Amino acid sequence: MTDQIRPTPRTRVRRGHERAVFDRDAVHAILDAAALCHIAWLLDGAPALTPTLHWRVGDRVYWHGSSASRTLRRSKGAEICLNATILDGYVLARSAFHHSVNYRSVTVFGVPQIVEGTQAKTEALRAMMDHLVPGRWEKLRDINDKELKATTVMWLPLDEVSAKVRAGGPIDDEEDYALDIWAGTVPVAPAFAAPVDDARLKPGLAVPAHVRDRFKAAQS
Amino acid sequence: MTDQIRPTPRTRVRRGHERAVFDRDAVHAILDAAALCHIAWLLDGAPALTPTLHWRVGDRVYWHGSSASRTLRRSKGAEICLNATILDGYVLARSAFHHSVNYRSVTVFGVPQIVEGTQAKTEALRAMMDHLVPGRWEKLRDINDKELKATTVMWLPLDEVSAKVRAGGPIDDEEDYALDIWAGTVPVAPAFAAPVDDARLKPGLAVPAHVRDRFKAAQS
Numbered sequence: 001m002t003d004q005i006r007p008t009p010r011t012r013v014r015r016g017h018e019r020a021v022f023d024r025d026a027v028h029a030i031l032d033a034a035a036l037c038h039i040a041w042l043l044d045g046a047p048a049l050t051p052t053l054h055w056r057v058g059d060r061v062y063w064h065g066s067s068a069s070r071t072l073r074r075s076k077g078a079e080i081c082l083n084a085t086i087l088d089g090y091v092l093a094r095s096a097f098h099h100s101v102n103y104r105s106v107t108v109f110g111v112p113q114i115v116e117g118t119q120a121k122t123e124a125l126r127a128m129m130d131h132l133v134p135g136r137w138e139k140l141r142d143i144n145d146k147e148l149k150a151t152t153v154m155w156l157p158l159d160e161v162s163a164k165v166r167a168g169g170p171i172d173d174e175e176d177y178a179l180d181i182w183a184g185t186v187p188v189a190p191a192f193a194a195p196v197d198d199a200r201l202k203p204g205l206a207v208p209a210h211v212r213d214r215f216k217a218a219q220s
Numbered sequence: 221m222t223d224q225i226r227p228t229p230r231t232r233v234r235r236g237h238e239r240a241v242f243d244r245d246a247v248h249a250i251l252d253a254a255a256l257c258h259i260a261w262l263l264d265g266a267p268a269l270t271p272t273l274h275w276r277v278g279d280r281v282y283w284h285g286s287s288a289s290r291t292l293r294r295s296k297g298a299e300i301c302l303n304a305t306i307l308d309g310y311v312l313a314r315s316a317f318h319h320s321v322n323y324r325s326v327t328v329f330g331v332p333q334i335v336e337g338t339q340a341k342t343e344a345l346r347a348m349m350d351h352l353v354p355g356r357w358e359k360l361r362d363i364n365d366k367e368l369k370a371t372t373v374m375w376l377p378l379d380e381v382s383a384k385v386r387a388g389g390p391i392d393d394e395e396d397y398a399l400d401i402w403a404g405t406v407p408v409a410p411a412f413a414a415p416v417d418d419a420r421l422k423p424g425l426a427v428p429a430h431v432r433d434r435f436k437a438a439q440s
Binding site: 010035036038040041042043046047048049050051053079080081082083085087090092094095096097099101103105107109125126129132133136137139140141143147150151169170172176177178179180181182183184185186187188189190191192193195196197198199200201202205206207208211215 | 230255256258260261262263266267268269270271273299300301302303305307310312314315316317319321323325327329345346349352353356357359360361363367370371389390392396397398399400401402403404405406407408409410411412413415416417418419420421422425426427428431435
């Protein structure tokens with residue numbers, strides 16, 4: 001039996017509850033596949049929003065930023081909400097009303113924790129790089145104390161978490177299936193173009209395997 | 221001279237202010253290009269997040285949902301924040317610290333307004349379809365009163381709005397340019413796969429031109 005997440009009053013899916021996902025592995029997979037997340041935080045009592053990169057280690061979702069960032073300073077010790085959404089396709093129905101999108105979406109509520117200490121911070125940032133471009137961390141020059149001080153790493157436990165998924169074709173009103181209207185879905189996914197050398201790249205350096213492997217072009 | 225947006229204390233860009241964009245046409249173009257937006261709203265005093273489709277008409281950004289949706293009911297008359305972000309590429313530097321992403325991002329603060337009345341609501345939903353799949357509205361069966369009642373359309377004025385853009389290659393520490401480390405960018409963009417017929421499609425209906433034109437495959 002798979003590990004199921006227990007919904008809270010906040011994470012119980014109200015609209016389209018048939019799309020709710022509380023399987024922990026499925027939630028992890030969505031977080032791992034999403035390129036970006038959004039973090040909602042309180043700015044003088046009103047909600048504010050910051051898009052950022054995230055990564056996951058076990059049952060924690062991490063993000064980072066400048067230690068001087070207003071988003072990170074204000075979200076310390078306060079309730080925030082994180083959402084990561086992947087758009088998978090457009091669902092074109094026979095009526096405007098039944099148009100939709102296919103997506104996978106994870107929402108996490110909680111009070112963020114801060115990663116403290118040189119070693120823990122370095123490990124967290126290494127985990128970020130291992131997620132973003134596996135095999136690259138080893139190739140880079142070492143991170144230094146000044147950079148570690150300038151960086152804040154935060155995380156939320158995947159406790160108060162829910163996911164919602166829509167997949168498949170349009171669901172039209174029964175009588176509309178007889179109409180002469182094309183209906184279907186159009187899948188969409190991120191596609192990478194060929195890596196572009198930095199203008200100041202040292203002569204003789206080719207695109208390394210870890211970059212080629214990670215960012216395979218759409219048609220390869 | 222182009223129309224410039226005046227920053228407020230909330231929309232003044234603090235971190236990376238060289239990336240701030242206050243040109244109104246540029247803000248419009250980012251909103252029009254972004255597939256999704258996120259809306260942050262208050263749920264019992266804590267921030268909550270909802271991803272949704274948006275569209276723009278002039279100086280307003282619109283979204284819609286079920287009239288029974290908690291997000292829409294709770295965000296009536298309350299301050300919300302909307303952000304739409306497009307990921308344009310991965311920026312691979314010579315140190316972990318200078319890794320980044322290229323992106324275009326728009327943030328809007330305000331109290332949402334509701335579109336009232338059959339005609340105004342129909343026009344707004346038509347504008348949504350014209351944005352999502354131009355030429356499709358005319359092919360569909362007409363929207364009816366029950367559907368209009370079940371749908372709430374909201375908008376924010378593009379008054380308290382800001383944008384941030386990062387483009388170009390990595391910016392490394394001067395001494396790191398001498399290292400034997402490949403650096404550069406990997407562009408990313410959404411790519412559409414071929415349209416998939418609905419399983420219950422009426423025989424003889426081909427993918428129409430308005431769908432083919434809107435969702436051109438990546439390599440076409």
